[in-house]
Amino acid sequence: MYIFMVCIILATLVGNLTVIISISHFNHLHTPTNFLLLSMATVDFLLGFLIMTCSMVRSVEHCWYFGELFCKIHMSMDIMLSTASIFHLSFISIDCYYAVCDPLRHKLKINTFIILVMILVNWMIPAGFAFGMIFLDLNLRGAEEIYNHARCAGECFVFFSETSGVESSIVSFYIPGFVMLYIHRKIYSTAKRQARSIDTISQKKMHFETKNDISFGRERKAAKTLGIIMEVFLICWSPFFFFTATNPFMNYVIPPILIDALVWFGYLNSTFNPIFYAFFYTWFCRALKMILFGKVFQQDSSRTNLFLE
Template sequence: MSVCHNVMNISCVGSNWSSDVRASLYSLMVLIILTTLVGNLMVVISISHFKQLHTPTNCLLRSMATVDFLLGCLVMPYSMVRSVEHYWYFGEIFCKIHTSTDIMLSSASIFHLSFISIDRYYAVCDPLRYKARMSLLVIFVMIFISWSVPAVFAFGMIFLELNFKGAEEIYYKHIHCRGGCTVFFSKITGVLVFMISFYIPGSVMLCVYCRIYFIAKEQAKSIKGTNPKLQTGLEVKNGILQSKERKAATTLGLLLGVFLICWCPFFVSTVMDPFLNYLVPLTLNEALIWFGYLNSTLNPMVYAFFYPWFRKALKTILIGKIFRKDSSRCKIFLDSNP
């Protein structure tokens, strides 16, 4: 059924910020974009180039870094112009493509974080059966789900205009304008996006982190309660395992914290806004979106801080050793598991 709306030709009101404010915003956003691109590109190059890093876990890390790189390359630059100018210069069809890609890549990044937490859970809590449980095939299935489910969900919802379902009149009368590209959700789709893209993967990450944390504490208590004559031997035997447990718990905790800090405000706003009659200001909504983008910017920094193999690979790339013959066989770490 075709519906005609009298307000569809009304132009959106552009930004009234001064040139200094716009220049500052553009500078900040360009810095975020470049940091996102460089950081995630380094992760992709490191894992792809060095053969010692060709592990199932790192395939998952590389896939997530690819998602974050594409977010910085394909989505953030256009979002930057929209956020600063409060106007969309790139046409209605490209608006749908941009919005779909934005939702897809943001959700895919979150899905990867969730699957990485599951991988680390089995590595720490069931190390003897880890290789059997987390085979290359299982990792590829995780990667496929992380890409395909957000893609079908995002493009299907936006191009079929399911995000307007139940709120068409509100959107066309009060939100829609020529030159606008607003990410709009009805009550139903707002809750659906919140559940699929944030609550479910976030809950998985939280549960896994808590489980690893308590297992690490139980291990430490069991070592302390051991017979003093046997304690030294057990400490030596379990030292590496405990170190990995602590590192996994700390890394996952930081990833979870960064994820929650960056994305929680946006998704809470998204799910609440339809129930508040869309009172969230455009400027605030754009700020929350960029706060979410920061998750993709900060992920490589977490790797650089906690993973020695990434720091060594990064150093090798930056000083040009990567161009030497057989550099792909360079020893990045001594332990068999990075």
């Protein structure tokens, strides 16, 4: 189990660290959209470095060795970073919506200031929600006796009452998930309509390609990538949040070991995110090669255009 979980953690750290280094180092990647990707990669990296490492010891040893105060800090940061990662995905879908459905005004609507506001929201709301819930014991509201009876010494797990379980699932998963589904449906219908229009135009002008066609192709590719990321996100996190919302109403019949396994299944979403960049973005592959071969230490390497063939 340790070997298996260490592999997951290393994949999460290496993948997201590569995204962080790539966007931070190369000047051509300094765009508002990529700043949002950079923020999400930072969240996923911290989730792997700060949360998954301690969760690994807890999951394998079935015991918490780091004290009660750090247990609360760990639970708060776990909820915060997991929620922030999901929030980033929903805001990335909003950015993709404007890029595909309103490309002429995309840069005007999604500028650096708007992205900074998005990033601030992605960090502050999950932080206030998570730390407020755990340190004010709002997650135990109405179920204090059940918690005291169920909790054993040396354990560290997030316990939800009926109310807090539903509220946590709605805030952390169902609202951003619904936003992603709705926006992706709009993107899909718009992209399909635009594709038919371009096919019609292409039949009239053979062997003629414009910058707009290239740009549209990139946006369609981004929309396709978003769709796959969204599907993986739903697969990874749906089981955990479903049982989080329903388990209190079923008198906590779900064994803790299963809940813990579903948490790790959700963590995999942060592992998979940078992998999709490697498959669908050529700039990521080229940046990865330059990082692996140490070319980022060469003079003026930050000016390398990763989009050139």
